[in-house]
Amino acid sequence: MKFKNIIFAVFATAIYIITLASFLKISSMNIAVGTLSIVTLFIVSLLSGKVLIKSTVPALRKFSPFFYTLSLIVGIVFVSGFTVMAAQNFISLKRAEKLIDNINQYKYMSGHFPNSLEELTPEFYSEIPKASKGFTGSEFFYIAENNNKTASDISLYENATINYKLIYKSTFGVEYKYISQLQRWEASSEYDIDKIKSVEITEPVAGFFLSSRFSKKNNNQ
CATH class of the missing domain: 1.20.1280 (Monooxygenase)
Known part of the structure; x- marks a missing residue:
């Protein structure tokens, strides 16, 4: 028994x-x-x-x-x-808020926003955190806006990154996007992240460029 x-x-x-x-x-x-x-x-x-x-x-x-x-x-x-x-969604939001604080601190120290999340290492992170972990885990996607200059020219301008967007998809399937210019979060179910993933970064993109964290993945494929 x-x-x-x-x-x-x-x-x-x-x-x-x-x-x-x-x-x-x-x-x-x-x-x-x-x-x-x-x-x-x-x-x-x-x-x-x-x-x-x-x-x-x-x-x-x-x-x-x-x-x-x-x-x-x-x-x-x-x-x-x-x-x-x-x-998980609560943890993701706290991580995102911490990430935004560090991005703002980076701007305070350097005079401009980082061109990619990798520029926060190793000063603020040993490794950029994920929005959530596990098999349902998602990453943070960082889009740096550079006043319509191309990605290839971005390094020529000290203050090129004037605004950014931080995006992640929650475990509820809702996409959260922080817009630095508006200093607020927006929720959407349009899945801009999926659109970002579908674009293979092979040429400079006028006006913005993705975090090198994502670009490196495409280049290694």
């Missing part, structure tokens, strides 16, 4: 972890799809349990406890999933 309980606990834990991971991953891309998926799974598993327990076939009735257990696990995943997303 103890062995069966251990097997059940391991099996239930495995299902919980897999379901939670899937829910977080899908929700980070589209919160509506993630929520709809987990609610649908809960309803289907609960109804399956009720239907099977009333079955006239004894072999089918044995599967009823499995689906009832699955519905319970999915319910726990729904609650804990949103808790995890809220916690």
Whole structure:
């Protein structure tokens, strides 16, 4: 009996972890799809349990406890999933605020905003932090605006970077963008980050350029 309980606990834990991971991953891309998926799974598993327990076939009735257990696990995943997303989003915002403080400190020391996040190392960071960690983790994207000068000319101007945007995608699938010129955050579901990722940086871009953290990745591909 103890062995069966251990097997059940391991099996239930495995299902919980897999379901939670899937829910977080899908929700980070589209919160509506993630929520709809987990609610649908809960309803289907609960109804399956009720239907099977009333079955006239004894072999089918044995599967009823499995689906009832699955519905319970999915319910726990729904609650804990949103808790995890809220916690990660809070941490991401705090990291972003700290990053903005360091960017402003850099400007105070040098007279202009950094051309890339890498210029904050090693003075402020040994390594630029991610917005969130784990398999649903996202990075900060930094766009330096340089008064319509090309990226190739940027190094010729001491005060070239006059404004910037700091962007990251939250675990709720919402993109947050800090605009230095306005000194405020904006929330969007248009996914400018996806547009940025789809552009291969091979030529200078007039008016702005991306953090070298992203450019190096493209050059290494």
